[in-house]
Amino acid sequence: xxxxxxxxxxxxxxxxxxxxxxxxxxxxxxxxxxxxxxxxxxxxxxxxxxxxxxxxxxxxxxxxxxxxxxxxxxxxxxxxxxxxxxxxxxxxxxxxxxxxxxxxxxxxxxxxxxxxxxxxxxxxxxxxxxxxxxxxxxxxxxxxxxxxxxxxxxxxxxxxxxxxxxxxxxxxxxxxxxxxxxxxxxxxxxxxxxxxxxxxxxxxxxxxxxxxxxxxxxxxxxxxxxxxxxxxxxxxxxxxxxxxxxxxxxxxxxxxxxxxxxxxxxxxxxxxxxxxxxxxxxxxxxxxxxxxxxxxxxxxxxxxxxxxxxxxxxxxxxxxxxxxxxxxxxxxxxxxxxxxxxxxxxxxxxxxxxxxxxxxxxxxxxxxxxxxxxxxxxxxxxxxxxxxxxxxxxxxxx
Amino acid sequence: xxxxxxxxxxxxxxxxxxxxxxxxxxxxxxxxxxxxxxxxxxxxxxxxxxxxxxxxxxxxxxxxxxxxxxxxxxxxxxxxxxxxxxxxxxxxxxxxxxxxxxxxxxxxxxxxxxxxxxxxxxxxxxxxxxxxxxxxxxxxxxxxxxxxxxxxxxxxxxxxxxxxxxxxxxxxxxxxxxxxxxxxxxxxxxxxxxxxxxxxxxxxxxxxxxxxxxxxxxxxxxxxxxxxxxxxxxxxxxxxxxxxxxxxxxxxxxxxxxxxxxxxxxxx
Numbered sequence: 252x253x254x255x256x257x258x259x260x261x262x263x264x265x266x267x268x269x270x271x272x273x274x275x276x277x278x279x280x281x282x283x284x285x286x287x288x289x290x291x292x293x294x295x296x297x298x299x300x301x302x303x304x305x306x307x308x309x310x311x312x313x314x315x316x317x318x319x320x321x322x323x324x325x326x327x328x329x330x331x332x333x334x335x336x337x338x339x340x341x342x343x344x345x346x347x348x349x350x351x352x353x354x355x356x357x358x359x360x361x362x363x364x365x366x367x368x369x370x371x372x373x374x375x376x377x378x379x380x381x382x383x384x385x386x387x388x389x390x391x392x393x394x395x396x397x398x399x400x401x402x403x404x405x406x407x408x409x410x411x412x413x414x415x416x417x418x419x420x421x422x423x424x425x426x427x428x429x430x431x432x433x434x435x436x437x438x439x440x441x442x443x444x445x446x447x448x449x450x451x452x453x454x455x456x457x458x459x460x461x462x463x464x465x466x467x468x469x470x471x472x473x474x475x476x477x478x479x480x481x482x483x484x485x486x487x488x489x490x491x492x493x494x495x496x497x498x499x500x501x502x503x504x505x506x507x508x509x510x511x512x513x514x515x516x517x518x519x520x521x522x523x524x525x526x527x528x529x530x531x532x533x534x535x536x537x538x539x540x541x542x543x544x545x546x547x548x549x550x551x552x553x554x555x556x557x558x559x560x561x562x563x564x565x566x567x568x569x570x571x572x573x574x575x576x577x578x579x580x581x582x583x584x585x586x587x588x589x590x591x592x593x594x595x596x597x598x599x600x601x602x603x604x605x606x607x608x609x610x611x612x613x614x615x616x617x618x619x620x621x622x623x624x625x626x627x628x629x630x631x632x633x634x635x636x637x638x639x640x641x642x643x644x645x646x647x648x649x
Numbered sequence: 650x651x652x653x654x655x656x657x658x659x660x661x662x663x664x665x666x667x668x669x670x671x672x673x674x675x676x677x678x679x680x681x682x683x684x685x686x687x688x689x690x691x692x693x694x695x696x697x698x699x700x701x702x703x704x705x706x707x708x709x710x711x712x713x714x715x716x717x718x719x720x721x722x723x724x725x726x727x728x729x730x731x732x733x734x735x736x737x738x739x740x741x742x743x744x745x746x747x748x749x750x751x752x753x754x755x756x757x758x759x760x761x762x763x764x765x766x767x768x769x770x771x772x773x774x775x776x777x778x779x780x781x782x783x784x785x786x787x788x789x790x791x792x793x794x795x796x797x798x799x800x801x802x803x804x805x806x807x808x809x810x811x812x813x814x815x816x817x818x819x820x821x822x823x824x825x826x827x828x829x830x831x832x833x834x835x836x837x838x839x840x841x842x843x844x845x846x847x848x849x850x851x852x853x854x855x856x857x858x859x860x861x862x863x864x865x866x867x868x869x870x871x872x873x874x875x876x877x878x879x880x881x882x883x884x885x886x887x888x889x890x891x892x893x894x895x896x897x898x899x900x901x902x903x904x905x906x907x908x909x910x911x912x913x914x915x916x917x
Contacts, residue, residue, distance in 0.1 A: 336781060342868060343880040363781050364868050366768070376775050376866070518708045518878075518886045521700070601882045606694070622882035626693045 318404075318646040325408050326356055328645055332379035333358040338643070339365035339377035343597070344618045347514040348641050349381060351415035352408070354514075372644065373399055382407065382644045385479035385569060391644060395471040407642035416488045416639035417507040418616040420563065420570075422497070426630045428610060429539060435553040438585035439560075439611060440543040440633050444497045446576025447635060451481040451496070457571040460578045464591070467565040476568035479640070484572075487637040495544070497633035499537050504616070504634070508534060511620040519625070526624035533623060534616065535631035550585060559590040560611040561603045566593050570613060572635065601629060696885040704889040716893055718869040722786060723858035723901070726793020727850060734798040734846070738805025742835065745810065752806055759799045767792050767861040785867035792861040797850035804846035808839025844909040851905050855898040871897070 313327045314320060332338050333353060340346045340362045350360045365371055365381055369391050372380035382388040388407060394400035410416045422443065429436050450457035454477035461477075462470045487493050488503050508531060517523040543550065562570045573591055576582050582589040592609055594600055601622035604612040619629050678684040680698050685691060705712060737755065741748025767788070774788040812834055820830050859872030868877075871894045878887035 343877060362868075363866050364873075366864075370772065371866075374775060376781075515881075517883060518711065518889070519700075519704050519883060520707055522883060522885070597876065597880055599880050599882060605882070618881070625882045625884065627882060 316648050318648055319406075321406065321647045325413065329353070329356055329379065329408065329643070330358060332645070333361075335378060336361065337363065337376070337378040339363045339371055339379065340381040341365050341367065344615065344621060345381070345641070347510060347617050348410045348415050348417050348639060349643065350514045351417075351510050352410065352413055352643070355413065355415060360514075369399055372646075379408070379643045379645050382642055383569075384640045384642055385476045385483065386567070388642060388644060389472060389475040389479065393472070393475060395475075396469040397472060401646065404646055404648055405644055406647050407644040410639040410641050411488045411490070415510065416503070416641075417510050418500075418503055418634055418636065419483075419640055420613050420636040421616055421619070421631045422560075422611055422633040422635065423604065423614060423619055423629050423631045424611050425604060425607075426628045429536065429630050429632060432554040433539065433542075434551040435555045435558060435587070435610075436539045436632055437543040438550050438553045438587055439558060439582075439589070440497065440540050441547060441550060442576050442581040442585045442587060442589075443572055444543070444633070445581045446574075446579065447484060447496045447572030449579060450477070450571040450575045451484050454478050454481050454568075454571075457575050458568050461566060461568050461571050461574045463578075464574050465566045465593070467595075468567060473568045477571055480568055480571060480636075483636045483638055483640045485637070488639065493637045497540055497635055498637075499535050499540065499631070499634045500637060501531070503637070504531055504535065507616045508620065511617045515617065515621050515624070517621070517624060522624045522626070525626075526620070529620065529624065534620060535634075539632045547585070553586050555610070556586060557588045557590075558610040559592050560613065561592045561594060561598075561600045561609040563594050563600050563613045563615070565595045566591070573613075601627060604629060694884055696888055700885050701889045701892055704886055705892065708889075712871075712890070712893055715869055715871050715874055715890070716897060718786070719855075719858050719862065719871045719894075719897065722789035722861065722870070723793055723854040723897075725786075725790040726858065727797045727854040729790065730794040730797030730854070731801045731843075731847070731850065733794065734801025734803075735805045735843070737798070737802035738809055738839070741802070741806045742809035748806060752803055755799055755802055758795060763792060763796065763857050763860045764863075766795060767864040770861075771864050771866065781867045782869075785865040785869075789858060789861040789865055789870075793854045793857045796857040797854050800849040800853070801843070801846040804842040805839055808842025809835045811842075812838050841913060844905070844913065847905055847909075848902075851901050852898055855894070855901060859894055 313323045313331060315323075319328050319331075329338070329352065333356075338349065338353065338361075340349045342362075342364055346362060349362055353360050353362075363371070363377055365377060369380065369382070369387055371377040372382075372391060380387075380391075382391065388405075390397060391399045391401045391405055392403075394402070422440065424436060455474055458470070458474040458477035462473050466473060468476075484496060485493055487500055488506075493500075508529065512526055512529065515526060517526060560573060562573070564570075566574070570591070573589075577589055577591060592603070600612040600614045601618055603609050605622070605627045613635075616631065616634075619631060623629055675684070676698055678687070679695075682692065682697070685695060688695075737752070741752050770788045770791045771785075774784050774791065777787050778784045816834055817830065820834060825833070858870070859875070862870035862872035863876050865873065871890050874890045875887050875894065878884070878890065
């Protein structure tokens, strides 16, 4: 009897040792697989130790207190943050401008995954945090509900100033929809641009209108957002004033495509080839916008009257032009019945338009390029934001 | 004896052959695009198996690196979670009055979705290391630890307490100490239950690891790649990572079944 028990106990012990060993071994083997990343880590550790000895001399200039000095150069800040591995971005197609900026200063193209709040910036796990001028930047600076109240102790690096700006919020549809419903497309552009014109001329009122349609943020933040979005709609990447709302700036479009081809990494070889061969004609068609701007009488009867637009995020002043056009009846004036479909999180506006769930969408040009490389046939018909709203924010003083 | 064996192997044959044939049938439908017509989709949203396999082969170093990270999170968490769960089971068996009630509370953790735990643990582990790669991995392992601890603790408790009453009485009448009863009766009795727990927690560990990668600061892992590629509308690449995720889950489960068979066969 005893011996049986002993045997069982022995088996039990041996089973457990075997289990622990296999799991341990598997974990070790797993750890060894990304050997390249281990060696690169060692390298970067070595380089950062070198850099730290070098930067100690210039630290007086770079640092002031705990954070960066107010007059530290962009290059010194981004080098320091990249050396510490504390550059943040949301990823998911929002990262290309940051990657281009890192490449511009010969830094490793790596960033931390940033959440949709600014807590990482707040607790210093991210030193150089991605922020949209009209949204996150306002949250970290201002002290209204949801704000972090940093005020003037936050500065930022502007992608437009650094020459790595990519075009963001546009209006797009599928090539097929545009070819089959040219009048609908023209009417939609005309009414939307009328909405945008009114919104940038009356940002306070526009913010209130958006707030009525359901909002994820406070009314103070909506009105901050409206004032910042106005700047993006009315100024181009070179800082010049734009009066033709929604015009497709070909120069900015080319440089967006060029940056996209350089930094969008696609694992699918078919998609990668398509991306490399892509030209501006595969991305946009100006003719609809040009026709829409001629006169309201020349629009013709819309082929499809009930249309919907998928916005890239939750209802907020980022999309005020569409809400104003809806609220002021601009869409019904041109014979359209428009539904605005809110986005948010991982909702992919490119997929929603491609599958026909919605007719129009708002996306960043880089996302449209990636989607077309993947096999979609999307077409940009108007460019609402004329300059990049993405900045990298950092704290000064301390 | 021979008869039983033959019957067993026959059973295995149909148990394996039928699903394999069904799988092959689906693959043929899929590759010939009949499946697309049946469910009303196109080759863009549901790419052909050939393209998916090609992407896996083309990117094998990257995919291996991501799979490695997912495996560390899944297996690391599974190991810690199982040990911790077993320990909880032992404690509950030693103090049965508190034990069963305590385990009910532990089981309540099971109801908290991984999507809710992952970001919280991410924030809680921020001070652990300056290296985001390390603190992200710790956060992921903790998520998996939590999810695989629960089935193990409940099953270990059952295994340790569900002993045949006469054997316990017999040992007591033979003046066995509490430790002897525990080590020679209760522990061996729980082995079968450990495998029951692992059957739940192995697939659970893989899923928890995949989901926790969504929220990790350091961008790596099969789960994160699925998310990135779907948002970027790279469905073929996303599908190749989904395939890899399935393979990881299946292989781990098969390994577990083999281990269970080897261990429990000897015991019977």
